[in-house]
Amino acid sequence: MAFWDLLRDFEGSGTQLVEEKKPELTPMPRVELLVNNNLDRLKEIPLETRQKIKFLFLLAHPDDEASHLVYLKMLTDLGFAVQIAWLTYGDGSTDIETKKAESTKVLSAIPGVQTKFLPNKVMDVIKDVFQESNNEKREKALKNIMDQVKNEVLSAAAVITNAFEGGHLLHDFTNLLAREMAQQQGKNALEIPQYSVKTWGGMVRSAIKSLLDFQWGAYVFYNVGEFREGAPKEESISISHEKGSIELPTALELTNTAVTSKAGLIRLYESQWKNVFSKLLEAVEFNESEDKEYLRKAGVVPDLYSGLLHVARIVKSWLGMGVHPKKLYEIKALIEATAKSTTTESAQQ
Numbered sequence: 001m002a003f004w005d006l007l008r009d010f011e012g013s014g015t016q017l018v019e020e021k022k023p024e025l026t027p028m029p030r031v032e033l034l035v036n037n038n039l040d041r042l043k044e045i046p047l048e049t050r051q052k053i054k055f056l057f058l059l060a061h062p063d064d065e066a067s068h069l070v071y072l073k074m075l076t077d078l079g080f081a082v083q084i085a086w087l088t089y090g091d092g093s094t095d096i097e098t099k100k101a102e103s104t105k106v107l108s109a110i111p112g113v114q115t116k117f118l119p120n121k122v123m124d125v126i127k128d129v130f131q132e133s134n135n136e137k138r139e140k141a142l143k144n145i146m147d148q149v150k151n152e153v154l155s156a157a158a159v160i161t162n163a164f165e166g167g168h169l170l171h172d173f174t175n176l177l178a179r180e181m182a183q184q185q186g187k188n189a190l191e192i193p194q195y196s197v198k199t200w201g202g203m204v205r206s207a208i209k210s211l212l213d214f215q216w217g218a219y220v221f222y223n224v225g226e227f228r229e230g231a232p233k234e235e236s237i238s239i240s241h242e243k244g245s246i247e248l249p250t251a252l253e254l255t256n257t258a259v260t261s262k263a264g265l266i267r268l269y270e271s272q273w274k275n276v277f278s279k280l281l282e283a284v285e286f287n288e289s290e291d292k293e294y295l296r297k298a299g300v301v302p303d304l305y306s307g308l309l310h311v312a313r314i315v316k317s318w319l320g321m322g323v324h325p326k327k328l329y330e331i332k333a334l335i336e337a338t339a340k341s342t343t344t345e346s347a348q349q
Contacts, residue, residue: 023267027109031077034070034258037249039078045246047079053241054081056156058149058178060170061088061122062103063269064162067225068192069110070258071293076112083114083156085149087174088122102269109265118148122170129331130169130323138331142338146181150342153181157241158188163227164301165196172328179298180335184343188239189298196228225293232296252293259291301332 028034042050055075059065065072065084075082084107089096100117107113128141153159161178162171171194182189198206202223232250239246254262 023270024264025105025109025268026261026264027111028069028073028261028265029257031074034255034261035074036253036255039074041247042078049243050079051081052243053239053246054083054156055158055160056152057082057084057160058153058174058181059084059086060162060168060174062086062099062117063272064171064194065103065107066266066269067194068293068295069106069262069265070254071192071252071295072107072113073110074252076110081114082112083116083152085116085118085152087118087145087149087177088120088125088170089117098271102271106265106268116149116152118145120145120148125173126169126323129173130327135334138334139338142177142335143342145177146339146342150181153178153185153187156182156187158182158190158239160190160192160295161298163191163193163296164298165194165228166302168194169323169328173331175298176301176328176332176335177339180339181342182298184339188237190237190295191298193223193225193227193294195222195224198223198228227294227296231292232294234296237295237297248295250295252295254291254293 031039057065057068057072064086072082072084084103086103089099104115107115125141125145129138132138132141159178159182162168162174164172164175166172175191179189179191234250236247236249239248
């Protein structure tokens with residue numbers, strides 16, 4: 001079997017499992033039933049103060065929020081202001097209104113989350129930023145995107161975005177843009193994991209576990225909902241705000257109720273069942289990695305070619321979108337320059 005057929009099989013495994021169950025919208029229970037973490041320190045902060053602390057999730061496209069639905073619920077239940085802004089409409093394979101409707105429906109189970117859909121088509125971003133050879137035009141396209149969300153960044157205590165995982169152009173691009181905009185405004189820049197190819201050792205361990213459990217799926221090959229480097233070493237992250245600082249858990253420990261509730265909501269992204277969501281749902285149901293939701297400070301951008309770095313995803317991005325991931329390093333410099341000029345212009349107004 002050719003490599004491409006294997007790759008397709010890895011991504012499609014688990015699809016039958018998902019399709020057997022009819023999705024239904026069920027609101028998430030209160031946070032006390034969802035997490036095992038001690039949230040007393042967050043609850044000690046006066047509610048009036050919590051309500052003024054805003055967390056902006058700046059994500060690549062609708063459905064990226066699926067990996068951290070319980071974290072969103074925790075923040076809103078505790079009274080923090082939460083907004084999700086999606087940089088693009090989606091992956092280009094699903095119509096815009098479907099993507100919007102699915103995310104809107106899922107988030108209706110988590111009252112209090114504000115949303116903003118930015119008017120950028122995926123392939124326009126690829127064309128105007130990655131494939132464009134004229135740097136002046138590239139900078140203009142980047143500035144346009146930044147202008148669409150600069151007020152949201154300015155009003156946030158922290159900007160939370162897709163982790164830089166290598167190979168997925170939109171996730172990595174969004175990470176570079178979000179972290180730079182946050183840093184230029186003196187905001188906390190945080191990141192959440194989505195999915196990445198496991199190390200050989202990780203694949204072997206998962207394969208043994210799955211065989212012992214008489215189960216087999218794409219989660220054998222992918223890290224889903226966890227960082228490739230493993231769980232964050234710190235137990236919490238200090239987030240500064242106007243009144244002081246708060247500590248957010250880096251690993252939200254999900255109860256069985258949370259796992260079941262989250263799996264039910266993930267099923268509502270019906271247009272994505274044959275993509276990463278088959279992997280995400282498998283991981284949730286088989287408790288491979290999704291018994292926790294991770295968060296960390298945005299660190300140093302990794303080497304795209306370190307170790308086994310996500311060969312499948314690099315190839316997919318290169319051949320699927322016609323752009324080699326190394327372009328991200330060129331664009332990183334442009335993002336830094338554009339974000340700095342945008343911040344200077346805002347300060348002068």
